[in-house]
Amino acid sequence: MKNTLTEEQIVTYRKGGFIIIEDFLDPKELEDWRFKVGEAVKLREDNPLPTDDDYEGSDALKHKKDIKAYYQQRMQLWMDNKPFRELIFDERIGKMAADLEGVDGVRIWQDQALFKLAYAELTSWHQDVPLWSFNAKHGITIWIALDDATINNGCLYFIPGSHKKSYIKPEPGKPHARVFELNPELLELPAPFPATMKAGSCSFHNGLMMHGASANMTPGSRRAMTCGFMPDGSTFNGARNILPEKYFQSLNVGDILDNNEVNPLVYSRKYKKLF
Secondary structure: OOOOOOOHHHHHHHOOOOEEEOOOHHHHHHHHHHHHHHHHHHHHOOOOOOOOHOOOOOOOHOOOHHHHHEEEEEHHHHHOOOHHHHHHOOOOHHHHHHHOOOOOOOEEEEEEEEEEOOOOEEEEEOOOOOHEEEOOOOOEEEEEEOOOEEEOOOOOOOOOOHHOOOOOOOOOOOOOOOOOOOOOHHHHHHOOOEEOOOOOOEEEOOOOOOOOEEEOOOOOOEEEEEEEEEEOEEEOOOOOOOOOHHHHHHHOOOOOOOOOOOOOOOEEEOOOOOO
16 A cells, blocks of 8 residues: 655645545555445445435435436445455554544544446536535545446545635536535636546645535446544534434534544544544
């Protein structure tokens, strides 16, 4: 694993809001990730989230019927699949996320297997953190290419420098370009950057980065594994997003999200990792 960051890479990330690391996984590691992610997805069957009544009503399930037009999505695989858990709990990944954002520690917010299906539609422009249950400038996501990600099969696009603020979110179902009508200042930023990657490469992007993905215009699937990390010490903002129902109901706005059964600590400069 290519997990050592240079000072130049950290500066580039903080300025633009994203970074691409070529050949992040070596060929043997890539095959291991492909196999374990594939098995975890297969065992989950048609369930986006763990088969637990505590996830009924989750924001993440509201558009379950529509999701196949975009991708096959399986979330929180760490919760019910030990082989995959060992991959995503790798302290080296957590340290990279913490170093890029300059925070003392990170917890898992959500992992997602994202398999963009043949001829699947584009993924609209969005920011991650405004959808999540905490407000933090230092949320961060790793996106690992399990297949080559190309312009033709649905690679990510980032708008460099768009991670400095939250933008007005378009109403559901509105055209892809609506975000630029609501936020004309985005037009003053550099043109969207196509994050093409060879299989085994990865990107990190800040949780406020405006990003999307192109349509898959090929007959094959484009597989990726992602994980969003929350800075340790983040507080609840009132949104449910992917939180289990019982835990969600127990929270008050401002509470620290430090339940290791829901948001495990994967790296900390202060404390020993619990898993």
